[in-house]
Amino acid sequence: MMKEVKQIKRKGRVKRIIFRITVVFFLLLIAGFVFLYYNLNRILTNALTKSFNSNIISDVYELKFDKLSVNFFAGNVSVYNVELNQLENSLSSYPYINSSLRLRTHKMILKNVQLSTLIKSNILKLDKIEIIEPEVEFNIQDKLPVFFPVKDTAGQSKKTNKRYIESFVLKEFDMVDASFHSDNQAKDREFNIRKLNFSIRDLLIDQEPGKDVISYKNVHISVGEFTGKIQKRALKYLTLKDLNINIDSLNVEQTPDTSIYHFADFSTGLKDLNIQTADSLFNITIQSFDLSYKDRSIKMNEIVYKPNVSQAKLQAAHKFQHTDFSGSAGSLNMAGVNFDSLIYKGKIFIDEIMLDKVSASIYKDMTKPVDTKKIPQYPGQSVNAIKSPLLIKQVKATNVTLVNKERKPDGNIATANLDRATLEVKNITTFSSNAELAIKANAYIENKARLNLSLGFNYRDPQFSFDGRIEKFNLPDLNKLISAYTPASINTGTVDEITFSGTAYRTNASGTMKFLYHDLDVDIDLEGKAKWKSSLLAFGANTIIPAANPPSADKPQRIVKFSAERDMNKAFINLIIKSALNGLKETLIMSKENKKEYREKKKELKKEKKEKKKQNKKGG
Numbered sequence: 001m002m003k004e005v006k007q008i009k010r011k012g013r014v015k016r017i018i019f020r021i022t023v024v025f026f027l028l029l030i031a032g033f034v035f036l037y038y039n040l041n042r043i044l045t046n047a048l049t050k051s052f053n054s055n056i057i058s059d060v061y062e063l064k065f066d067k068l069s070v071n072f073f074a075g076n077v078s079v080y081n082v083e084l085n086q087l088e089n090s091l092s093s094y095p096y097i098n099s100s101l102r103l104r105t106h107k108m109i110l111k112n113v114q115l116s117t118l119i120k121s122n123i124l125k126l127d128k129i130e131i132i133e134p135e136v137e138f139n140i141q142d143k144l145p146v147f148f149p150v151k152d153t154a155g156q157s158k159k160t161n162k163r164y165i166e167s168f169v170l171k172e173f174d175m176v177d178a179s180f181h182s183d184n185q186a187k188d189r190e191f192n193i194r195k196l197n198f199s200i201r202d203l204l205i206d207q208e209p210g211k212d213v214i215s216y217k218n219v220h221i222s223v224g225e226f227t228g229k230i231q232k233r234a235l236k237y238l239t240l241k242d243l244n245i246n247i248d249s250l251n252v253e254q255t256p257d258t259s260i261y262h263f264a265d266f267s268t269g270l271k272d273l274n275i276q277t278a279d280s281l282f283n284i285t286i287q288s289f290d291l292s293y294k295d296r297s298i299k300m301n302e303i304v305y306k307p308n309v310s311q312a313k314l315q316a317a318h319k320f321q322h323t324d325f326s327g328s329a330g331s332l333n334m335a336g337v338n339f340d341s342l343i344y345k346g347k348i349f350i351d352e353i354m355l356d357k358v359s360a361s362i363y364k365d366m367t368k369p370v371d372t373k374k375i376p377q378y379p380g381q382s383v384n385a386i387k388s389p390l391l392i393k394q395v396k397a398t399n400v401t402l403v404n405k406e407r408k409p410d411g412n413i414a415t416a417n418l419d420r421a422t423l424e425v426k427n428i429t430t431f432s433s434n435a436e437l438a439i440k441a442n443a444y445i446e447n448k449a450r451l452n453l454s455l456g457f458n459y460r461d462p463q464f465s466f467d468g469r470i471e472k473f474n475l476p477d478l479n480k481l482i483s484a485y486t487p488a489s490i491n492t493g494t495v496d497e498i499t500f501s502g503t504a505y506r507t508n509a510s511g512t513m514k515f516l517y518h519d520l521d522v523d524i525d526l527e528g529k530a531k532w533k534s535s536l537l538a539f540g541a542n543t544i545i546p547a548a549n550p551p552s553a554d555k556p557q558r559i560v561k562f563s564a565e566r567d568m569n570k571a572f573i574n575l576i577i578k579s580a581l582n583g584l585k586e587t588l589i590m591s592k593e594n595k596k597e598y599r600e601k602k603k604e605l606k607k608e609k610k611e612k613k614k615q616n617k618k619g620g
């Protein structure tokens with residue numbers, strides 16, 4: 001019995017000894033880990049600092065951080081309160097460096113770091129860098145900014161103990177919710193960005209003699225808000241939201257004076273683009289914008305171009321007659337865009353541009369004098385004057401509405417409307433071509449009279465052809481338009497058909513017109529004159545002007561020739577309108593030449609009727 005008690009006491013004493021030894025061991029182990037952790041942090045801090053200082057970039061920039069922590073099992077290093085700043089005085093001279101950057105962040109995570117390599121060789125090798133909510137500032141002093149030293153060519157190599165970046169590989173780089181500020185003094189631009197997210201996959205940086213080579217498998221950039229201020233340009237302020245940029249297989253080669261880049265695919269999109277012109281007179285907005293390199297397309301929705309001030313203020317800035325334009329489009333899509341030609345050669349090649357739900361407004365103050373020194377070019381010559389090589393195969397616009405307003409010399413406003421219009425333009429090019437710049441338009445005048453117009457502009461010579469047709473409509477439906485430009489109105493009358501065609505040259509135009517109508521009755525109201533005088537003039541007009549064309553079933557149609565002298569200070573559309581009006585006037589009151597031809601037609605018609613009567617008698 002006594003032996004059993006002694007054995008139990010011995011076993012309890014052994015357990016207590018083992019427990020105490022175990023506790024002491026774990027305490028020593030924990031103390032060792034704590035000692036190793038703090039010493040390793042100190043070692044890693046020194047190693048990370050030495051790694052940066054051993055790079056040639058440290059000649060120009062300094063890296064600061066407060067502390068770091070290590071996750072041994074994951075191989076991750078967290079660095080806190082990081083700052084990268086340009087030195088006030090560079091350690092070596094790099095005269096080609098013309099710009100600088102500054103980066104500050106509360107936390108930067110280095111993932112899957114090869115800790116042994118960093119400690120032994122002061123070389124940082126890792127898989128991923130993640131920067132949390134950084135602040136980045138760029139100060140750009142040149143059109144081609146250079147921020148870091150470039151590895152010298154073999155013949156110009158400087159003696160230095162510092163390394164250039166040679167084949168630095170990084171699987172992932174993420175910048176999360178960054179704020180970004182850029183002051184580009186070379187181009188007088190200043191940008192601010194909020195909620196910038198920047199993601200790179202498979203980054204390779206290599207500094208070769210005379211150039212830096214950078215390649216990425218994939219780059220994704222997203223911007224929450226962007227504001228920009230631009231000086232000495234047509235634009236003054238710019239804001240946008242939700243910008244997204246994706247680039248696949250990007251390769252960049254940069255020297256101090258050249259930047260060359262290639263990529264496999266590129267796409268971008270943004271929302272709520274708002275642009276203010278430099279003079280603050282006009283505002284441009286785009287609800288959404290999407291570009292795809294792979295699909296060769298650009299798509300925009302809800303585009304608006306409108307003035308910020310009244311028409312009177314816009315016109316006050318011009319001494320002579322000036323046309324102001326404003327408008328909007330529900331959508332604008334470009335297909336078959338050759339981005340390679342645009343990026344690498346500055347050539348604009350587009351297969352098709354499509355616009356829908358277009359609303360345009362034109363305003364002109366006719367009380368002002370004409371600028372006699374200004375001679376507008378025809379579209380063929382205007383396109384030829386474009387410096388960039390250009391080929392747009394086709395432009396289509398549907399659901400177009402156009403409002404033309406003119407302040408007449410008497411101060412009254414005249415308005416003309418084109419509704420339900422479609423427009424098709426083909427062969428817009430600066431390349432030598434025998435083909436014409438072709439334009440086809442289909443519209444309703446005052447939503448009543450349907451107009452079809454075809455134009456062909458010569459690229460070599462200042463001339464164009466025109467061919468128009470207006471379908472059947474009631475003339476009184478256009479009284480609002482007619483009375484706005486003339487002292488006349490139509491009591492009754494129906495247009496059966498108007499067709500006209502001709503050729504316009506630099507100073508004049510000529511062609512033929514067929515204007516068929518019936519039951520025409522005109523009323524003339526001369527402002528400031530007695531009513532009886534206006535009535536007398538209207539009576540005279542109705543007496544002279546035929547009430548119908550043809551006048552009767554046994555009379556030939558009046559098909560007339562017309563001519564028009566160009567007002568050299570007005571655009572081509574004025575010559576077309578002038579030609580059409582002269583054709584109408586010739587139909588109503590014919591010139592000697594047209595009267596002569598008409599008499600010949602009447603004789604031929606009489607002769608044909610006599611021949612028919614003879615044939616009918618013989619047949620009877």
